[in-house]
Amino acid sequence: xxxxxxxxxxxxxxxxxxxxxxxxxxxxxxxxxxxxxxxxxxxxxxxxxxxxxxxxxxxxxxxxxxxxxxxxxxxxxxxxxxxxxxxxxxxxxxxxxxxxxxxxxxxxxxxxxxxxxxxxxxxxxxxxxxxxxxxxxxxxxxxxxxxxxxxxxxxxxxxxxxxxxxxxxxxxxxxxxxxxxxxxxxxxxxxxxxxxxxxxxxxxxxxxxxxxxxxxxxxxxxxxxxxxxxxxxxxxxxxxxxxxxxxxxxxxxxxxxxxxxxxxxxxxxxxxxx
Amino acid sequence: xxxxxxxxxxxxxxxxxxxxxxxxxxxxxxxxxxxxxxxxxxxxxxxxxxxxxxxxxxxxxxxxxxxxxxxxxxxxxxxxxxxxxxxxxxxxxxxxxxxxxxxxxxxxxxxxxxxxxxxxxxxxxxxxxxxxxxxxxxxxxxxxxxxxxxxxxxxxxxxxxxxxxxxxxxxxxxxxxxxxxxxxxxxxxxxxxxxxxxxxxxxxxxxxxxxxxxxxxxxxxxxxxxxxxxxxxxxxxxxxxxxxxxxxxxxxxxxxxxxxxxxxxxxxxxxxxxxxxxxxxxxxxxxxxxxxxxxxxxxxxxxxxxxxxxxxxxxxxxxxxxxxxxxxxxxxxxxxxxxxxxxxxxxxxxxxxxxxxxxxx
Numbered sequence: 001x002x003x004x005x006x007x008x009x010x011x012x013x014x015x016x017x018x019x020x021x022x023x024x025x026x027x028x029x030x031x032x033x034x035x036x037x038x039x040x041x042x043x044x045x046x047x048x049x050x051x052x053x054x055x056x057x058x059x060x061x062x063x064x065x066x067x068x069x070x071x072x073x074x075x076x077x078x079x080x081x082x083x084x085x086x087x088x089x090x091x092x093x094x095x096x097x098x099x100x101x102x103x104x105x106x107x108x109x110x111x112x113x114x115x116x117x118x119x120x121x122x123x124x125x126x127x128x129x130x131x132x133x134x135x136x137x138x139x140x141x142x143x144x145x146x147x148x149x150x151x152x153x154x155x156x157x158x159x160x161x162x163x164x165x166x167x168x169x170x171x172x173x174x175x176x177x178x179x180x181x182x183x184x185x186x187x188x189x190x191x192x193x194x195x196x197x198x199x200x201x202x203x204x205x206x207x208x209x210x211x212x213x214x215x216x217x218x219x220x221x222x223x224x225x226x227x228x229x230x231x232x233x234x235x236x237x238x239x240x241x242x243x244x245x246x247x248x249x250x251x252x253x254x255x256x257x258x259x260x261x262x263x264x265x266x267x268x269x270x271x272x273x274x
Numbered sequence: 275x276x277x278x279x280x281x282x283x284x285x286x287x288x289x290x291x292x293x294x295x296x297x298x299x300x301x302x303x304x305x306x307x308x309x310x311x312x313x314x315x316x317x318x319x320x321x322x323x324x325x326x327x328x329x330x331x332x333x334x335x336x337x338x339x340x341x342x343x344x345x346x347x348x349x350x351x352x353x354x355x356x357x358x359x360x361x362x363x364x365x366x367x368x369x370x371x372x373x374x375x376x377x378x379x380x381x382x383x384x385x386x387x388x389x390x391x392x393x394x395x396x397x398x399x400x401x402x403x404x405x406x407x408x409x410x411x412x413x414x415x416x417x418x419x420x421x422x423x424x425x426x427x428x429x430x431x432x433x434x435x436x437x438x439x440x441x442x443x444x445x446x447x448x449x450x451x452x453x454x455x456x457x458x459x460x461x462x463x464x465x466x467x468x469x470x471x472x473x474x475x476x477x478x479x480x481x482x483x484x485x486x487x488x489x490x491x492x493x494x495x496x497x498x499x500x501x502x503x504x505x506x507x508x509x510x511x512x513x514x515x516x517x518x519x520x521x522x523x524x525x526x527x528x529x530x531x532x533x534x535x536x537x538x539x540x541x542x543x544x545x546x547x548x549x550x551x552x553x554x555x556x557x558x559x560x561x562x563x564x565x566x567x568x569x570x571x572x573x574x575x576x577x578x579x580x581x582x583x584x585x586x587x588x589x590x591x592x593x594x595x596x597x598x599x600x601x602x603x604x605x606x607x608x609x610x611x612x613x614x615x616x617x618x619x620x621x622x623x624x625x626x627x628x629x630x631x632x633x634x635x
Contacts, residue, residue, distance in 0.1 A: 168420075
């Protein structure tokens with residue numbers, strides 16, 4: 001009896017947590033199908049009555065959504081690509097080469113996790129400004145081509161490869177690049193894909209840094225474009241903003257569903273290997 | 275000449291010495307086994323040959339060339355690891371030809387060598403299997419195959435059979451010897467298993483705490499161990515080592531006295547104490563009145579083909595072993611023990627080294 005009661009309590013707690021975390025998603029979806037008056041008259045009613053596609057028509061017509069999708073994709077793609085390349089190379093170097101100060105260097109790299117973004121924004125902004133990259137996607141991309149977390153993930157994944165495999169390759173006279181290409185990369189495929197998705201989604205959703213760099217509306221990413229509808233300057237077209245939000249959320253979601261098994265695989269392995 | 279020569283090779287990690295002054299030669303095309311308990315430095319020594327471990331002092335020569343600073347890939351070595359080290363993302367064929375492909379060998383030649391090796395190890399039909407789907411014995415054969423296709427003059431094996439079950443191990447031992455006879459190379463084999471060492475090695479190098487104890491043929495290692503460590507490491511049960519004092523021409527231990535034959539009397543003259551060694555199977559159980567020694571039986575064990583019996587000699591224990599299981603002896607019985615003096619060995623009581631009889635010197 002007692003267990004049953006506590007189970008009920010936990011279920012209520014869990015359901016409440018689920019509602020709280022799903023609510024913004026539900027709000028986004030329902031508001032995107034409501035007209036403006038409905039958004040304000042019944043913000044808590046998740047069912048639009050009558051549902052309308054006007055917001056989406058607006059997004060696709062009046063507002064050049066494909067341009068924003070293109071901008072966002074361009075930035076997210078190159079940020080992901082560069083982060084992966086640098087993480088693989090650095091992670092591999094930390095595993096493959098023995099050099100003096102290797103652990104020291106690795107640990108100091110880990111320390112960069114603790115530097116808050118706000119501290120980095122000023123110097124990065126000034127740097128990009130001196131390079132004349134403000135208001136271009138390159139200005140957004142350049143400071144983001146290396147990622148400590150990515151290096152950490154790749155190094156951990158490659159450390160899990162049994163040493164005799166490296167030694168066998170060494171006996172065959174395989175050089176560093178052959179070992180990386182033929183041995184390491186195929187064996188860390190899952191964590192690599194997981195890291196790639198993480199980089200892509202983070203960059204896709206990024207708001208603050210692109211906001212500083214990109215001034216011109218034609219350069220905006222989706223997150224910035226959405227703000228045009230709900231900010232002081234753009235007014236409060238919640239319905240349209242939420243339709244943009246839905247469009248923004250879709251690509252990462254699709255990407256995640258597509259690569260889901262690699263991510264789960266990787267986290268599962270991490271769990272076993274500790 | 276594809277020999278391997280250790281010239282005063284020394285290795286330490288910081289202040290900790292792991293290999294002490296190795297001086298010996300592995301001859302071209304011989305099968306040499308490094309044998310010793312875990313932590314004795316046998317794997318480290320093998321890894322120095324492969325080039326995975328740096329040599330702190332001394333020189334290592336392979337085929338007359340000093341290789342201390344030569345990368346593993348330049349040493350022309352084939353190696354089999356304890357874990358087999360197969361590439362998990364490749365199938366059997368790709369594993370076998372990996373090295374040849376890296377070295378950009380002619381595809382026709384790759385094909386020829388791989389087919390030959392696969393046939394030699396009875397792996398036909400498994401070429402395109404994923405390695406994780408193979409059994410332990412098959413993985414081990416794939417690892418051997420990968421080493422064979424290299425056709426290297428040096429072949430290193432680091433406990434390659436220790437992950438197999440007992441029956442497979444015997445088969446694999448025979449296979450290894452057969453392959454080596456068919457395709458000779460300078461083979462260095464590391465194991466802690468004395469049966470493997472005795473059956474595979476043409477010579478055995480016994481290592482203990484980073485020091486070479488003895489390097490000799492299996493027969494010599496067994497019959498004439500260089501010191502008490504080798505004597506106690508080889509054989510199951512090991513050689514009996516009984517501490518005894520010398521009283522004139524007599525050996526005294528646990529209140530029993532044995533008259534030494536003339537040869538030993540001369541050799542051991544001047545010593546007060548000595549360690550007497552004899553293999554268990556060289557001691558025979560006889561009636562209490564006939565024996566050279568009399569001792570109570572502590573414990574008798576029959577394992578079908580063998581009978582192992584232990585006797586008490588004061589505080590020390592003496593084992594006998596016999597394949598003649600007619601002998602009916604039980605705990606507490608007092609029996610006589612006899613042996614032939616030719617089978618007796620003596621060791622220095624202080625440093626454990628074997629005392630060579632005068633007439634053999």
